[in-house]
Amino acid sequence: MTGFFGLIVLCLVLLFLFWLKTRNKFSLGILLVVLFLPLIMLILTKSAQQGKVFPHWGKLSLLIFKPKDLWQPLAQAELIADKNIYEFSLIHKYVGNHSLDIIFADEDIDVWQVETKDLLINLKILEDGREIFAKKAGYIGCFSGLIGKGLYCIKYSLPEDAPINKRLKMEIEINIDIQSFINQYGHAKIVIKKSSDL
Numbered sequence: 001m002t003g004f005f006g007l008i009v010l011c012l013v014l015l016f017l018f019w020l021k022t023r024n025k026f027s028l029g030i031l032l033v034v035l036f037l038p039l040i041m042l043i044l045t046k047s048a049q050q051g052k053v054f055p056h057w058g059k060l061s062l063l064i065f066k067p068k069d070l071w072q073p074l075a076q077a078e079l080i081a082d083k084n085i086y087e088f089s090l091i092h093k094y095v096g097n098h099s100l101d102i103i104f105a106d107e108d109i110d111v112w113q114v115e116t117k118d119l120l121i122n123l124k125i126l127e128d129g130r131e132i133f134a135k136k137a138g139y140i141g142c143f144s145g146l147i148g149k150g151l152y153c154i155k156y157s158l159p160e161d162a163p164i165n166k167r168l169k170m171e172i173e174i175n176i177d178i179q180s181f182i183n184q185y186g187h188a189k190i191v192i193k194k195s196s197d198l
Contacts, residue, residue: 050093050165058095059197070094071147075170075192081179086190088170092158099195100172101143103150105187111142111149114185120175123154125162127169133161150188155195 045061062070075088079102092098100123104111121137133156141152158164172190182188 050095052165062094062096062197067094070194073191073193074098076189078187078189079174079178079182081182083178084174084176086172086174088172088192089167090170090192091167092162092164094194095158095164096197097155097157097195099152099156099193100137100154101150101152101191101193102188103148103191104185105189106185107149109149109185111144111151114142114151116140116151118176119151119153119181121153122173122175123156124171124173125156125168126171127163127166129169132163132168147193150191 045057045065050058074090074092077086077088100121119137119140121140123133123135123137124131125133135154135156137153143150143152156162162168170192174190
């Protein structure tokens with residue numbers, strides 16, 4: 001972060017010295033744009049991250065200026081035997097990619113050995129009772145990291161796939177024998193969370 005601001009200051013100093021030497025309006029205009037554009041973007045960062053203005057800047061700014069609650073789950077529920085439909089009411093706070101994951105309780109599990117071929121997952125997002133987005137899990141990937149070990153099931157993006165800062169209902173249907181899944185791999189939970197925009 002310090003290097004980023006240092007680079008901006010260096011550019012401003014060089015532009016100012018160039019303007020002092022040439023004293024033309026064009027170099028003054030460039031100086032003012034370079035000076036004020038980053039300041040305006042910094043001021044609008046929070047609004048951009050929440051999709052109110054410049055959502056593309058919001059996605060980029062989340063890589064640099066991460067809010068403290070960025071990676072907190074928006075919703076989660078334990079997988080329960082004989083329960084195949086899970087419903088959540090949630091509000092998305094930030095633009096960009098989000099994901100539906102299954103995270104295992106057993107930290108020693110080898111997620112690359114989990115059989116996903118028969119794992120069918122459907123996601124529906126509803127606003128005021130009307131379906132606005134639906135997706136079926138295609139490729140189910142594995143991950144192991146700071147948040148645990150699990151399966152990466154469905155990805156969606158805001159504001160492209162669903163509105164931001166509105167209460168939405170999410171329905172998740174898992175078409176497997178959940179009791180057998182728990183018996184084989186241990187307890188697990190469904191998690192809806194922000195994911196990487198890279």
